[in-house]
Amino acid sequence: MTPERTGSVVPGRWREVLHATGLLAADGSTRPTIFAEMSALAASTGAVNLGQGFPDVDGPDAVKRAAIQAIADGHNQYPPGSGIAPLRAAVAGHQQRYYGLEVDPDTEVLITTGATEALAATVLALAGPGDEVLTLEPFYDSYAAVIALAGARHTTAPLSPGADGFRLDQAALRAAFTDRTRLVILNTPHNPTGAVLTRAELELVAQLATAHDAIVVTDEVYEHLVFDSATHVPVATLPGMADRTLTISSAGKTFSFTGWKIGWISGPAPLVEAVRTVKQFLTYVSGAPFQPAIAVALADDDSDTWVRGLAASLSARRDLLCNGLERAGFAVVRPQGTYFVVADGAPLGFDDGAALCRRLPELAGVVGVPVSAFTRAGSPADVALRSTVRFTFVKRESVLREAVDRLGALRPA
Numbered sequence: 454m455t456p457e458r459t460g461s462v463v464p465g466r467w468r469e470v471l472h473a474t475g476l477l478a479a480d481g482s483t484r485p486t487i488f489a490e491m492s493a494l495a496a497s498t499g500a501v502n503l504g505q506g507f508p509d510v511d512g513p514d515a516v517k518r519a520a521i522q523a524i525a526d527g528h529n530q531y532p533p534g535s536g537i538a539p540l541r542a543a544v545a546g547h548q549q550r551y552y553g554l555e556v557d558p559d560t561e562v563l564i565t566t567g568a569t570e571a572l573a574a575t576v577l578a579l580a581g582p583g584d585e586v587l588t589l590e591p592f593y594d595s596y597a598a599v600i601a602l603a604g605a606r607h608t609t610a611p612l613s614p615g616a617d618g619f620r621l622d623q624a625a626l627r628a629a630f631t632d633r634t635r636l637v638i639l640n641t642p643h644n645p646t647g648a649v650l651t652r653a654e655l656e657l658v659a660q661l662a663t664a665h666d667a668i669v670v671t672d673e674v675y676e677h678l679v680f681d682s683a684t685h686v687p688v689a690t691l692p693g694m695a696d697r698t699l700t701i702s703s704a705g706k707t708f709s710f711t712g713w714k715i716g717w718i719s720g721p722a723p724l725v726e727a728v729r730t731v732k733q734f735l736t737y738v739s740g741a742p743f744q745p746a747i748a749v750a751l752a753d754d755d756s757d758t759w760v761r762g763l764a765a766s767l768s769a770r771r772d773l774l775c776n777g778l779e780r781a782g783f784a785v786v787r788p789q790g791t792y793f794v795v796a797d798g799a800p801l802g803f804d805d806g807a808a809l810c811r812r813l814p815e816l817a818g819v820v821g822v823p824v825s826a827f828t829r830a831g832s833p834a835d836v837a838l839r840s841t842v843r844f845t846f847v848k849r850e851s852v853l854r855e856a857v858d859r860l861g862a863l864r865p866a
């Protein structure tokens with residue numbers, strides 16, 4: 454590119470996206486995401502990569518075979534704009550079976566290109582300049598980017614670490630709501646903290662969202678990956694909330710097919726219709742042969758058993774990694790769900806998680822991601838979590854054992 458076409462000369466919303474995601478330096482230069490930087494570091498040093506959260510074992514063979522069969526059977530052209538009817542029916546059946554939620558598969562369910570597109574289309578459809586979109590903090594990185602694309606203002610309410618895990622700061626949540634709050638994006642089970650929001654926390658969100666007439670958008674991609682006695686409560690099941698809630702999930706995390714990008718959204722017909730209006734001009738449709746395969750997976754008892762097995766195995770892998778991190782000297786907040794644990798490097802003498810992550814391959818041959826990748830520079834949550842690092846445990850036990858052995862090198866003598 455010629456100099457005129459780079460830097461701040463190029464118009465458009467891309468700089469707002471870079472700014473919102475912390476990728477724009479003060480001098481106007483841009484940098485890659487910390488995820489890309491850390492994966493490159495893992496590749497160049499041979500470190501065990503516990504940075505990016507994707508499984509190193511695929512989902513059920515029967516579901517793979519269903520996708521192969523779908524290609525052979527000719528499911529290779531554009532599917533319907535809302536998704537194929539059997540998958541919409543399977544999503545509605547899933548919401549009914551697990552949560553007692555009644556959604557009409559024809560008007561209240563939309564199939565999307567992963568949860569990511571569902572989130573993007575929702576924010577673009579329902580928020581704009583002058584609106585505030587409230588998220589938890591730390592937050593999944595795509596939220597900040599799509600709020601910037603919509604030209605809305607991003608406000609946050611922190612999750613804070615304590616004896617019973619990361620919990621919603623109730624006073625800060627109350628203070629974060631204003632009459633401009635248009636959308637509240639929840640994420641439970643929560644990436645990166647592993648928190649599973651309690652019914653009491655969700656009741657407060659519901660009460661405030663109702664008082665301020667805000668729509669709740671809930672990202673539940675880890676809905677089945679909860680541990681111990683934690684229970685996932687969809688906010689749409691709270692009294693009165695189904696009318697103002699859009700629920701988003703995806704096959705990626707539930708069935709360990711993150712590359713298939715089959716997601717969905719369900720909620721009141723007028724809101725789903727607004728999201729569909731935008732979605733049809735983003736991707737239109739995707740995943741023709743994967744849609745019938747996921748329809749089978751969602752409706753099938755064998756896959757329910759498989760998913761329960763995944764959750765049980767993840768819980769054991771969580772323990773393996775958490776115990777190893779603690780032995781190495783980290784302070785760990787045990788996650789109740791997801792693929793991730795947040796570990797604090799302060800007891801080891803590291804007060805900056807990003808600096809620790811850059812040195813970790815050389816010190817211990819392991820890669821993680823600083824929690825600052827999920828916060829806004831200078832916010833209270835950013836300051837409070839400055840020394841913390843997110844590690845994933847969605848890797849084979851042998852990989853985690855190797856990582857834990859290596860992390861032992863950090864232990865103070």
Ligand SMILES: *Cc1c(COP(=O)(O)O)cnc(C)c1O
Binds near residue numbers: 566702703705711
């Ligand atoms: C992985 C993830 C997503 C993205 O889901 P896709 O279906 O792959 O688009 C969305 N939200 C959270 C919190 C995630 O961890």
